[in-house]
Amino acid sequence: xxxxxxxxxxxxxxxxxxxxxxxxxxxxxxxxxxxxxxxxxxxxxxxxxxxxxxxxxxxxxxxxxxxxxxxxxxxxxxxxxxxxxxxxxxxxxxxxxxxxxxxxxxxxxxxxxxxxxxxx
Numbered sequence: 709x710x711x712x713x714x715x716x717x718x719x720x721x722x723x724x725x726x727x728x729x730x731x732x733x734x735x736x737x738x739x740x741x742x743x744x745x746x747x748x749x750x751x752x753x754x755x756x757x758x759x760x761x762x763x764x765x766x767x768x769x770x771x772x773x774x775x776x777x778x779x780x781x782x783x784x785x786x787x788x789x790x791x792x793x794x795x796x797x798x799x800x801x802x803x804x805x806x807x808x809x810x811x812x813x814x815x816x817x818x819x820x821x822x823x824x825x826x827x828x
Contacts, residue, residue: 709769727755740802741809749793757782818827 731752738744764778 713765713769717762717766720758720765724755724758724762727751727758729755731755741805742797742807742809745755745796749789753789754784756785760785
């Protein structure tokens with residue numbers, strides 16, 4: 709294995725570990741379920757994806773051929789993470805779990821019309 713491949717693998721592992729750590733930390737630090745979903749579905753997914761790509765490159769370079777197992781796992785991870793986050797959010801909304809974000813102000817019953825939209 710040459711130096712360029714080792715540097716690429718090291719960067720992928722460090723980036724993946726960093727994103728996974730930030731995603732896991734956000735799961736612990738955020739206060740409600742709606743904000744906690746961002747950590748695992750955004751940062752951790754990208755982190756695990758980088759680690760799986762690094763694993764695929766390593767075993768493709770040192771092994772007998774192209775390693776597709778890790779690429780398939782990454783593909784399914786990127787597809788299923790947003791779907792599971794959506795289902796968890798819908799379940800939280802259905803249960804009426806509170807959010808720390810303030811609700812938007814109630815919209816007035818009639819919207820004022822702009823001068824360009826009035827007809828004479």
